[in-house]
Amino acid sequence: MSKRNKTIYFFYPGGEILTGQELASRQILELLDGDGYSFVTHQIPTFERQNNRLTASILYICQVVTLWLKMLSLIFVSKLVVYVNLGQSYTALFREGLMLSFLRAVRPGIRIVISLHGNYFTAWPQSIKKTLFNKILKRANIITVLGESQKDCLRQWAIEEKNIRVTPNSAIIEPVNECDIKAKIRGKQRLQVLFLSNLMSAKGFTEYIEAIGILSQRSDIPEFNAVLCGKFIKTELQSSLHGSKPIQQWLKDKLTEINSSPKISLEWIEGAYGEEKKTLFRNSDIFVFPSRYKIEAQPIVILEAMASGCVILTSNVGLICETVSDCGIIINSTEPGEIAHQLELLLCNRTKCEKLALAGLKRYSDMFNKYQYRNNWDMIFKELTDEHEKTRLAN
Template identity: 25%
Template structure:
């Protein structure tokens, strides 16, 4: 008989890393074959730019999720619960209420952390008490060894498992490309802390250096709208070099990746843990220019699969982009190295196998403790 696992996770909409991973878990044949899974969607916002905003509708949804959980627990207690825990903001308190319910029912908990922020609250005795209660007698999945410091005050190394996110393979092979005008791709929601304005300023530097390039920006509205972005492009005089193409999904997303020569993700988002889009770009044999944030140094190998630059450093970003724009051989070498790293570390199959191993280990420990 398959173990009964309750998955509390994020599902689209809105579209962001945690929701993409949540959907991949829900739709995974391998995971559903290993476990009898029941799923509850924790997301309160349908749009990225609505995240973090408190409203009566969200309070109603939070209560609805709580009652949904109580109903599931009363019908049949799961053997273990997987929870994609939100670490900051009002969503943490919504999750905390669910944690209290789960602990009352003595359900073993496995937290999967797709963002960070616990260390930022260490000076608050109130939050320290909440976090100690949250992590007591639980398992914690982090995406990179770089992220342990965020939870080190509340969990022991023995409680922690490392499970990098995975990206599903695209259909067919992706050959190196060489556009006559090298093309830079940025693909993420239009959020300031993802580095979109830093990128525009770097493009101004590249233009002033007479670099030959095109920069394509793809993504949905965040705290910057598409209209505002186009206004910025115009005000900086970048119309001939930078274009905004809106949100891209499915085959359209595949096409923008395949038409690019290099990928850029200059994030300084302080809750960034992984940067799933970097792994996506590596699958397309694109060299990646990103930042020293969260677990990104465990994805992008600086000087091998791309470059890492300090956050908000326009000059450093422009320098690395210029280097790649002018050296096709370097782009191809780094792109191929990134593809091999993707194949070795970041496929969807590896993620699913690792997650199943972790959940099965928790179930085995539970069985031993009960006996």
């Protein structure tokens, strides 16, 4: 028997802003590359908003054409297995979906796995976009989703259940142990509260700051440290809060206002990666993520926080409730007053914090650990490469 071909042609999004789509794809590469697989990677371009829109548009068109040429070259590859992390915009359907459909037409034996990471598609009404998306998905041998509710949605779209795989996200961060959680929550004079994400209004960072501001006016609140970690995306920098101040100036003013409180400190860190990010999570006790992002599915930052022993205080969007379950605090309203109220309840009850943090760590270890994530993708790629071998032997 000839050696099985384990080369995977791997298409995933990349851009100036690190997204969950890109991070999840990178995790697959980190866990499986060199472990019996050879990945030929290609990044799917994103439109980078620059001051000169014409220059940005020309650059983007050139990048898309380059992507298409790379995909076209796969026509001549034998035993072809392709991974595509497919976006859910019209642009993505045109940019990746068109070429996937063409490849399927000219190479019927191709093996395709489409990975879905946003939750936007589950709320689509009947439309041209939904029809096109459905047709593209049906070109795949396997479609991966993040949760059972997404699987149910695709079944309602008449996609065969055998082609749908639930592969939850994971975190590369090594989980803490129970003793670490007990030590940090019991031993600190001040608990640390963290928000970490790209700074865009839909992720809820302004509501987080407003909530901290509300608590900073209180004299009966326990002392605590708060951290805002993230970089502004370019479109956010062009916006104003309440139609007046530029968003950066508003944030600077809020930092000054909150840090005048004797009981609360607020620090802004403009992005954290690698060991710095790991340390930041492990030094934090409560992770606040009041997202309103319509594409939100299963944020990796929440899994990183669970693995790091943080209590989760978050909103009920996407698959967050399905992910966190009863191991955190889920709020239906992202109003600053509600966030402040729930945060106060946690700050005043360290026993509850410890209980929720331990439950979150166990849930992460049971359902979202990186070894399970690796095995899920290993089985998917093994199945697709084995199908090629079976076809060869049958012929």
